[in-house]
Amino acid sequence: MLGQKIYPFLLAAYRWYLLTPERSLNEAYQSALKIKELEDKHFNSQKICPDSAMYSSSVMDYFYTELKKLLRNTQMRLTEFKASRWFSNESKQQAAAKTGIEYTTPVLVLEKLEFIDQVITKYTDDDLERDSTNLVPSPNIVAENQIITQLNRPILPVKSNDREPKRKTDTTGVLPRSILTTITRLQSELDPNSEQDVVKTFRQTQKRTIISIRFILLLIIIPLLTHQIAKAVFVGPLVEHFRSAEAVEVFLNAEMEEEALVELQRFEERIKFENLITNAPTLSPEVLERQMKEKAQEIAEEFWSQSSNAIKNVFADIFSVAAFIWLLFISKSSISVLKDFLDHIVYGLSDSAKAFIIILFTDVFVGFHSPHGWEVILEGLSRHWGLPANRDFIFLFIATFPVILDTIFKYWIFRYLNRISPSAVATYHNMNE
Structure with a gap:
């Protein structure tokens, strides 16, 4: 009785083992199809790189992340396919036929392998590293985009030869930075490829x-x-x-x-x-x-x-x-583009415009007259859903939520805006006084 119960599980495990080559090949083939789909949909059937389509750095980071994930899965499945095929022999194929397993014909296997090779041979680790560096804006991009890119750039680990403390003569240049900036700008203007x-x-x-x-x-x-x-x-x-x-x-x-x-x-x-x-x-x-x-x-x-x-x-x-x-x-890709777009707009505003927007936002939502607005909004939502307007809940919400929102907003100003744009914070304090 015990043997009769265990036999179906052993047979299922054996069938899974015999189907390993075909399963690995199909998974690698599906990953290659996804890479081909990205190329056809976003890069005009060309290699995934900034030269094939005009996308921002955030969007290209997203595409490269997906590409690395798919390439890694394809290579792992191909390795699994080769290893399982090496252990496979004629006797195991005959055993698979007895269990009702039909392998894919050799012609289809060769077609899938050829398609996978055509897709993944265009990409190597060196290509991905080189294309990732191309995402950094060139010196000819306007100074504002350079600042945004520097702020969003991840902090790289310090190398062993850079751990020595820098002397003041190393941190302070011989010439003022404004002169060096002017020279760099003139070089970019004289560059024939600047246009x-x-x-x-x-x-x-x-x-x-x-x-x-x-x-x-x-x-x-x-x-x-x-x-x-x-x-x-x-x-x-x-x-x-x-x-x-x-x-x-x-x-x-x-x-x-x-x-x-x-x-x-x-x-x-x-x-x-x-x-x-x-x-x-x-x-x-x-x-x-x-x-x-x-x-x-x-x-x-x-x-x-x-x-x-x-x-x-x-x-x-x-x-x-x-x-x-x-x-x-x-x-997801559109969200990355939208985030880059909003960052460009926000950081492109002048200090007075940033301070004006901050004061307008705080006065409307957490200012002295904001409780009346929150009361109208909550009563409108109650009427929209057919719920009774609970005055106790409305008063409790008005007494807590704007205070929490004001605290979060002040922490954001202190923690992030003060580091990114200290002049805007100074202008905000002067206007608020």
Whole structure:
């Protein structure tokens, strides 16, 4: 009995062992296909390098990371394929045939190996290292881009021959830095290839701007379209089907009911007031009751529609958030381009502009008048989802969240902005005083 139970597991393990060459070859082939897909989609069917397409340094870093990962997987699977094929012989192939395993024909194996060789032979470790260094901007790029690149560049480990402390004569040059900078700028202007570098840099910046603006528009338009389409096509009919006017209460919460009562009371007072100022005959109780009943039915239909709309908004917002997350998940390269674009805009502002934006942001969200704005936002969200506006929760949120946000913002100014742009921090303090 024990042998009968163990036999299927041993047979499955043996089949897995016999299929190792084909499995390794297929995985290597799939990795090569992914590399080919990157080349066809982003680099005009050419080798993955900055010369094949105009991308920023952040995007090229992303592509090189994916390329190294795929090349490493391809090489490992090819090594596994060769080793498993070396241990394979005719007797094992006959045993595989008895277990129902059919190997890929030699022609297909040769075709896959030839395709893998065509893809991976274009890349070597030296090529990847050389292409990675090409991502650093040339001396002809504007000084602002040079500063941003230096700030984003990772700190390299110190070499053994550089661990000796530098003397002051080493750190301080013989000539002032401004003179050396001027000489470097003149050399770049006299360089015959400087015009080509400027054009190439402009094209990269233009493509980065187009990609960033398009991605920002997609982040706004796709969730809104998803909300409207889901609300009109899926959520709306389902809510109206399961929520009939006869079987469900009109009001979702007590605030809606109180609002309806106030509106009905104002309607009754307005009828009586109009009757008094126009010297019309006194309304009979029957006529007044009939008008009140018609108005009450109209108010009930209106609030029933508002309640149904609030329920639809809850489920439609879930679809919108899912679409937004899905868009972020599939747009990793666009996110890198957008980050580079925003860094270029933010660090390109003058010190006074940076200080102005900081003061405007802090005054709106954490300033003296910000509690009124947060109260309006929270009440609007409550009405949007059909929830009662809990005053205790609103006051607690206003008392804690802006304070936390202000603390985080001050820490960001102290920790990062003070290191990146100390002059902007000084301007901010002067303007804030």
